[in-house]
Amino acid sequence: MKQQYINLAWRLFRHETKRGELTIILLAIVLAVASVLSLSLFSERLQSALTTKSAEFLAADRVLEARQPVNSEWIVKAQEDGLNTAEQVYTRSMVFANEQLMLAELRAAGPAYPLKGQLKISNVAFGEGKVTMDLPKQGEAWLESRLMQSLSLKLGDKIEVGEAQFTVTQVLIEVPDAGFNVFGGDPKVLISIDDLAATNITGPGSRVSYSYFFTGETNKLDSYYDWLRPQLDRELHDWDSIEDDDSPIGRSVKKAEQYFLLASLLAIVLAAVSIAVAAQRYSQRHYDPVAIMKTLGATKRSVQLVYLLQIIFITVAGIFIGTLVGFVIQQLVVWALADKIDVAMDVWHWRPLLIAIFTGAVCALLFSLYPLLKLFSVSPLRVLRRDLGATISSRVIQFIASGGAIFILMWAYSQNFKISLILFSSGILLVLALLLVTYGLIWLGRKLGQGKMGAWRLAWARIHRRALDNSVQLISFAITIMLLLVVLVMRNDMVKQWQEQLPQGTANYFLVNITDSQKEQLATHFATNDINIERFYPMVRGRFVAINDEKIRTAISKEDQTEQSSGRDGLGREANLTWSNELQDGSRITAGQWFDDSAVATIEGQNPEQHYSVSVEEKLAQRLGIKLGDVLTFNIGSEVVEVAVGSLRDVNWQSMKPNFFFVIEPKALQHFVPTYLASFYLATEQKSKLTKLMQPFGSVTLIDVDARINQLRNIVEQVSMAVEFILILVLTAGSLVLVAQVQASMDERQQELAILRTLGAKGSLIRGSVLYEFIIIGLTAGLMATAFNELSLYLLQTQVFEMEAKIHWQYWLIAPLSGAFVVCCLGALSCWRLLQLNTNQLLRQMV
């Protein structure tokens, strides 16, 4: 490499930086690096903070679930690897006390449990939970409120589990890994793991599951899993992390992560667009120096060397400044959020920095490629003929280089082919459509740019004349607006969905075992205490025993195990069956038909063999292999009920409303005496009313989900807040890109303004024409952006975010108008700046 060219490149870089000629391209790279760094660093820190928080719901970072005890060497190895371990054994068993019995979930915890999250206990049933670091000692048991209530227990009472006896020493209010299945779960009993053997309920044939908890650094956990994986048996073992969590929290966190990813990807595209605009301008401004250098004897190679070095200097400077700016922005956001988000966010991540540097470098080099190739092709003859520009005009290189760069970055960054492909193909379609629109504008410009000279005509004439040149500008405006819309609308839809999931006043208590005779009385009693019970759901417990007469596994406890140990998988517990003619809120039929009274009557009349209908929850149907038309057999008490699957339902389990796997046609169950389930909302400050409320109804069981709902709401609120900040970051980045674009385009207009000014055009005419031009461009870009925003959102929401897509009509007006307004204001500001200069200064500024 010849020293003189390095010197020349460095000198050009220094002077041009000082003279502000590199400001736009430098800003574009700074923007690219800063926005990608701040967004991804913030989102990565937030994600890991949320994961930490969510890990509390697993009681660990990773959990190994096993159907039998694992080789003790596995645990030793984990400890040798520097991981913390704990264990817990689960089974279902009858609990005897006061001559009553009740099925309970028995948990025998090892001394280190829980590794994450907290246990809460109380002295009274349904009391306020206090955090404890202790666990039941040997011979002690902690029972959930529901069990205390049902078995009429108080602290100090004795219970029997299997062959062992325990003293109840605490009421168990909360365990971190309780799960979100409020209705299906049996009340919990927590004992020490050392007492388990004495119960003698975990012998051969019993359904016991063993959980091994692990915490530690992610890389250690990952390498431990790499070691462990080959030894795991899919039938027996299940490795869980919070990422696999399908609870409402897991899903919210996952959606938020996808949103951050989307926002970061869009930030990359925004940055790329701004670099593309800046690189084009940079190239055009250097046509003369290249022609001069070539005339003075510089070979093409030397020119290439000088300008490649320049771009490298610019890129390095941009990356350096961008990294600093990005870090500061991110830190400001973290500070701003510090008291709102209840998670530590001080972990440093290298990946965002590498991604940001990689993005800056790839964008700067690949987006400069086509403008640079154009620049290299400038003929030395330009020194004599100023109108000569670049001699290559093939846009194929540009599309391949820039399109390829964006796609590679998106894919590399997201490692999600689907999201990348959706955004990329919407972008391509948008670009193609915009090219068509540009041609339309040329045609329109030709029609409208005729007649009396005025600002309006001047604007159209300019659009007509420069329509092709400015197609890049229109496309970049439209892409920027589209990306901002995607991020904004996506956030609105997502937060709205979260809020709908848990609106204020969501029922936080459930009542079960209400008898028919208690219904009226209970409703009146609650109403006099200002508590509203909306609806009573009739319920019978039944055992699901066969599909099309094929027996399924129904074991629910050790005692049942002997009866049936093979066959298709069943529910593993008794099912709550309900009946209703109405489809519940939030449920949706995905196959078949909901019950139709008249149709049933006809069928009943024609063929007594016909079965009544049942609607089955879709995911359960999938898991158990149930299809439409299958006949399901339930044992309810001593009766056998057969029903045919008439429909499959999609149920919103996140709604925290009573939901059922099976909803049976009312006529099929009319001979059974149901109990009822009801729910109500009780504000925290009214909690003291509970005892008084429940007093007359000793047999009714109360289920408290207040703590769960609060946990869920808390996480959702924090995630929403984080999403909002990400939105603000992207909007800021997008606005800066728009400013850069307008700035670059004003630069091109400067010569024309100078000439118009020289010819004596009034400021108002020039300003008017520029404003009209920007309004037309802004409106067009806004309208196109809205259309393609809908397309991208439809694809993203249906394919990636698992949301229901809908058209956002309000944006069809807002986006074009605000696009026109913003672009026009920015244009007016830049134009105003230029008009402040006198004509001589304007002419002098032209290169």
Place this chain on the structure above:
Amino acid sequence: MISTNGISKTVTTGQGQLQILKPISFNVKAGESVAIVGASGSGKSTLLSLLAGLDEVSSGEIFIDGQAMHSMDEEQRALLRGAKVGFIFQSFMLVQSLTALENIMLPAEIAGFADAREKALRLLQLVGLDHRAKHYPNQLSGGEQQRVAIARAFITQPKILFADEPTGNLDAANSDKIEQLLFDLNRDAKTTLILVTHDQKLAAKCLRQLHMHAGELSEPQSLHVESESTIAKQHIG
């Protein structure tokens, strides 16, 4: 120094082929000063671009200092320009982001001179702009910019200097100064000068005058003699 044999230039337009330069043959000796005069659009700038190797001939041969330029590609022509040719333009063509001194250094640096800076400083002094070394082109007047351009043209001690309307953008006073400087330096450096102009007064200062008209070249003998006598007078004066 320059020898042309039937060079022509044809361009393709929307209406078909257009010959903007008809076959031209002439020779220029080393140290000669030649003015190419003609009206706008007569083809004089096209001829200059071909002679300077900025454009390719459609047919014919051009030899510069014995080297067959017509058979060279763009890269070889660039090297030839760097080694043997200097330029002065009507619009000065200074690199806006380099200072006056750096603009002068540019051709010497491209040619790989180790002492580019010292040479440039000397030339800057010679054209009377040493106090403007660190100024950028847009901080200089038109006359000053052209003086920088002249200094730049001489830094590699080219054998041939091409000047395209060197005073075309300047007022009368500045024009006189620039003409004086150009011819003085040219004389001292014994450079062959090819000057394109429509200014008869400037053309008259050259040893020979070639007239371009509608793509054809002619050389009136009387003018040749007259200009020789003018130069002689100047030398004596």
